[in-house]
Amino acid sequence: MIARGTPGFTGADLANLVNEAALNAARYNKKLVAMGDFELAKDKVLMGAERKSMVISNEEKRVTAYHEAGHTLVGLKVPNADPVHKVTIIPRGMALVVTQQLPEGDRHNYSQEYLLGQIAILMGGRIAEETFLNSITTGASNDIERATELARAMVCEYGMSEMGPLTFGKKEEQIFLGREIAQHRDFSEDTAIKIDEQVKKIVTFQFDRAKAIIEENRDIMVRLAECLLERESLDGVEIRRIVAGLPLDESTPLSDGGDEDRPQLKEPSTKPLKPILPPITGGNPAPA
Amino acid sequence: MIARGTPGFTGADLANLVNEAALNAARYNKKLVAMGDFELAKDKVLMGAERKSMVISNEEKRVTAYHEAGHTLVGLKVPNADPVHKVTIIPRGMALVVTQQLPEGDRHNYSQEYLLGQIAILMGGRIAEETFLNSITTGASNDIERATELARAMVCEYGMSEMGPLTFGKKEEQIFLGREIAQHRDFSEDTAIKIDEQVKKIVTFQFDRAKAIIEENRDIMVRLAECLLERESLDGVEIRRIVAGLPLDESTPLSDGGDEDRPQLKEPSTKPLKPILPPITGGNPAPA
Amino acid sequence: MIARGTPGFTGADLANLVNEAALNAARYNKKLVAMGDFELAKDKVLMGAERKSMVISNEEKRVTAYHEAGHTLVGLKVPNADPVHKVTIIPRGMALVVTQQLPEGDRHNYSQEYLLGQIAILMGGRIAEETFLNSITTGASNDIERATELARAMVCEYGMSEMGPLTFGKKEEQIFLGREIAQHRDFSEDTAIKIDEQVKKIVTFQFDRAKAIIEENRDIMVRLAECLLERESLDGVEIRRIVAGLPLDESTPLSDGGDEDRPQLKEPSTKPLKPILPPITGGNPAPA
């Protein structure tokens, strides 16, 4: 059960996880490391330690709750997205850690549809703020940056736009530090204009797609955000119950927060390996 | 009372504050550190040491007084701005230390409305000089720079303009020094033109907004500036008395210069945590 | 036989090959190093070690199989291309290692026709994904980058476009590291626009050429991909049998995977030295 909830974990990651679980058990003077300790350890390793001592205003908590609920809802409704493990508004823990980096050197590839879904999910936070709180904040700046980078990579590196199957620009790296410092521009101003148009088109289209998802699910959104505000964090099972319109309390917290977080899925054991390469649906929002 | 007046202070900051207060008390051979010593220590820590020895012409003092009064008045009238602790024209002490930096890595976010307010406040100094002294000076250059940077960040980083939810440009840092040296431009000239237009639009709009506030409050402005010229510094209570049209002398200097500086606020203990995320009002000047 | 299958090998490469073969034999406690050991050693040296332990989803394997089959089919149908030794979908082994680098300092030259063929082959992977799986992935990003670089070199370095027999741009190198860091641009924006047009034209034309090849050989493509999915790797003889419509099983695995991989070639011993400089056929797809 733990193995299924920790895809991509290296041996060192797993050692770390076990160590954290042991520390949890020791903290409460338990003689045995229980499943609950592993759950907490997994959360900590996946999402960072909680910082409950940090003082946040109620207003800011509300903004965060709606923001994160926006990501979560769009993540559930967009086809082929990564499953949602948990969502939380406790500082330093961001549940929806969507594709922090596209692992280039890795053999695992991403489909155009998956990438478009990621951009839609990233837009979800800002849209939720705007729709329900009538305000936009700087909290979305990191989402916006990552969405722009993804869209630019689709245009300039992956050949996934109207620019065709060509690459544009060359990365410059600081050699001793292994850090990319600049994208060397080896194309004309005309091409730069077209690239900007394509990038904007991609992001704007996904923004509209995510907005439609949120507008169509206003009630779920509000319930999700308010539950999150109340409980501070929700696991996959709880999220599915909210989306399905069920009461939260029946859920058994230890059942499985790993991969089975789409309520309509019947056989969780075979499906999780599948949805990475779906048929393309033209980038339109599709009901899950 | 001190805690409420020192939000964001670290342990080291507080240690520093207590130390300064002790030094104040020692300077006058007092056996006890009184509240007044803490007040002076807080001012010094928050705004730097006074440099009374520096010779400034009367003309320049007047310019400074009107300049600072302009910031103060706009800061009071713009909704959701940070509360004003103190304003002073003693060299090296600038009371209205508005958003020196937007703390990126922090979890605290700023709303679009708040950022627009900050730009308006920054414009207040130049407008006051122009309106009452019929002259503009280089004294506003730092305000202008910060306002431009804020507006540019709204357009290029926060997705808060007509450019939409995208980021533009990439920061280059000098790695060993942690200093940003240049904004790497990864967009076309066409996009650059649109960014410039948006930045100008934002700053100009807030300039007009601040100008309207100052024009509507000419009498208060003059009284604020002249009191500042006379006393060299005013605390939150004094400022509120001036704005309310009350005589200055009744005020007790030690009451509380922290958060309760809006005269119309009834319950200072709960409100201060609230105004950070207000409903957006379209960026128009609103009477407080 | 081994010599013919390892063109361009230096003495050190051959020493490495013999060493690997010895290790293979030792692994199975053989007293003699057999031909099969040399075959496996050659594969490892040419294509890297297999990484069978890596877990890949069935979906991803399918994408890879069609992608590689696309490269293979176009490589067989384009005249004058390098012979195909082997194709595999085992991670870290890429059979179709087409012209990783154009060896500049070397005396061996490449014809325009050969380079155009290489671009078509590089396009084959993406086209196969799109045509048979109705999806495009980031897996083609390296192909796209190399195709763009080849096309750009044809325009800017080899004088093989409508830009005429001139060079454009100057390479800047980091001297101590021998790495090119930037292409110094010494031409006007007007010239940059024309270069971009030529580069796009070359890549687009070869994309269409490869697409035509794949469309015309849909049945072969599917069989090739499905066999590859089943067996995980195919050698030159097996590929030729598939393309010729023959059953796979008769093939003797050790016969010769080196140079004789075009079924219709009659005299493999003299031909392999020939096809490097063919009559130009205008860049159109020609049946082999």
Place this chain on the structure above:
Amino acid sequence: MIARGTPGFTGADLANLVNEAALNAARYNKKLVAMGDFELAKDKVLMGAERKSMVISNEEKRVTAYHEAGHTLVGLKVPNADPVHKVTIIPRGMALVVTQQLPEGDRHNYSQEYLLGQIAILMGGRIAEETFLNSITTGASNDIERATELARAMVCEYGMSEMGPLTFGKKEEQIFLGREIAQHRDFSEDTAIKIDEQVKKIVTFQFDRAKAIIEENRDIMVRLAECLLERESLDGVEIRRIVAGLPLDESTPLSDGGDEDRPQLKEPSTKPLKPILPPITGGNPAPA
């Protein structure tokens, strides 16, 4: 008297001044350091040591005399300019050391009117050469550079042009050396064109203003230049006598060359602190 003639002097500067005065006295075997020694010491500290040994042609001396007279005359006629202490054509001593640098970090500010005046003064040298000697020389290149920098700062840093209250560009510094190496351009080409227009407009307007002043005072200019040619240096009192049309010889050289150099000023002791922030007069030449 010395204190009034050395505004802005630090303790170290004053120590240096006294030392130089003592050296002067010692040079002539005087037992007392007289006021005259302090005068010479002040000149040396303010304007550098004289280099009388350097051979200059009569023609070149004439050019220099008219050039410096041009600066001096415009400096007297422009309102709010710094008072003129001395003017000289002895090599290495330039009397009219106008605003070498705008001290940014300092609390002292400059009004728009003052900056425009400085540009007019800087233009005075070139105009005098052109008007009276019918020749222009490279001697004005440093004046032109400083005028351009001032005008550019007004547009790009001080918000004192039609570009509005925004800043343009970001200074890049060489960190270890504290030297600005480049102005990082973060704006579009369109904005660059507007900046250039504004800069040119400012400089050209002040050029015309200075030209009008010189044309209206041709007789004074010639007399000033010819006296300068004859005596090689003139102090504030002598300059005032020339401008007032009085004979030079009555003046007592030790009276006071410090601040009282405007003939029409009645109370020199209070006025010198005043003219730094005057009412704006639209940048037009105004009779002093």
Place this chain on the structure above:
Amino acid sequence: MIARGTPGFTGADLANLVNEAALNAARYNKKLVAMGDFELAKDKVLMGAERKSMVISNEEKRVTAYHEAGHTLVGLKVPNADPVHKVTIIPRGMALVVTQQLPEGDRHNYSQEYLLGQIAILMGGRIAEETFLNSITTGASNDIERATELARAMVCEYGMSEMGPLTFGKKEEQIFLGREIAQHRDFSEDTAIKIDEQVKKIVTFQFDRAKAIIEENRDIMVRLAECLLERESLDGVEIRRIVAGLPLDESTPLSDGGDEDRPQLKEPSTKPLKPILPPITGGNPAPA
């Protein structure tokens, strides 16, 4: 005789030459160093050591033979070109080492006519490939680069184009390494466009000129290339015999490969110093 064949040789070069000749003699156990040893030594010093062991396909040899024959023929027909010493297709030996570098610091100058001739010669290789083998290869990329550099220098450094007697751009060097890293561009985009046009015009005109020469001498070209293919290298006398339509075999290999390589020249001893500055003929191909 050796001295005449080694113009520009320093003392060290000559010492090297004698040493190589001695090694040649020693290799065959000769007691005397004969003229033939000096000839071989001169070839090695001038053109690098032969690399006969390198395996080249017949096809590639043919391309090289026609390529080099193209250079040779144009070099013979263009007036004022440097005399042809030898031509070879043995790897690493390139006989026609035309103006590797223009020695700037040297007092020897080059006429416009000479430079245009060099560009035509450089074009000869590519044209021969295209004309006789119906293929173009990357083998001409170095020729194209040098021709472009020469043409650019004529426009930007030598004032030999319609741009007039001005220079454009400034070389930047890496100071410690003495290497030029970039051409600093100090001109406008408009000027850049004009420079590109001039450079293209020069190269294109010489391409057409060289093409006309090769077209008019198809028979000679084929004979030259085929002889070269057969013998692998030809000296000046052999080349002249081929061009004159004479049989190769009569030639005495040791006669003189130095300067007398134009068959129609009558007095080789005085002429060689002359042709460096000829009357300009408008850049048209002229029969030698």
Place this chain on the structure above:
Amino acid sequence: MIARGTPGFTGADLANLVNEAALNAARYNKKLVAMGDFELAKDKVLMGAERKSMVISNEEKRVTAYHEAGHTLVGLKVPNADPVHKVTIIPRGMALVVTQQLPEGDRHNYSQEYLLGQIAILMGGRIAEETFLNSITTGASNDIERATELARAMVCEYGMSEMGPLTFGKKEEQIFLGREIAQHRDFSEDTAIKIDEQVKKIVTFQFDRAKAIIEENRDIMVRLAECLLERESLDGVEIRRIVAGLPLDESTPLSDGGDEDRPQLKEPSTKPLKPILPPITGGNPAPA
């Protein structure tokens, strides 16, 4: 007499001169250092050592003679130019060392007229080649570079063009090496176009001016060049005799090659200090 011929010499330069003269005397075993030794020493110090051993073709000598004669003739006919000391075609000695650098830090200034004259003189060499030898060579590339730099400085640094009294661009220096590496461009593309136009206008105008001078003095030019070819170097007196149409032989070589090199000048002792700042004549060629 030596002092007058060595303006600008430092003490070290003079010591060097005397040393060289002593060496000259010692070389011929003379017991006394005669005036002739000083003359030769002055030439060597001013123009570098002769390199008679270098082999130059007659053709190249002729080009050099006409080139240098072109500089000399224009230098004599342009008003206010520096006097011509000597002209020579011996390698490494260039007699007409015109304004190698404009000494910025120095107090000596140059008039617009002088600078225009320098550009005309620099053009003289190329024009002479073209007019009399019907050929242009790379020998003028350094002249062209310096003329372009002078013209650019007039436009961008000295305010001596239609761009008005502004500076354009900022020099970047490599700090530790004191070398300018790049002209930092702080202006718009529009301004760059205008600068290019002005620079071209200045150079072209002076080219035409120099051409007119040479065309009007064809006979003198030919005689000057042919005498130079015959004698290899001419001093000021000889040049004046040629220009005046007198035979060369009467001249006494030791008379004075310093400053009196204009035949029509009557009082050489007073005039040499005068011509540095002449009335402007609009840049037209004026008979001396």
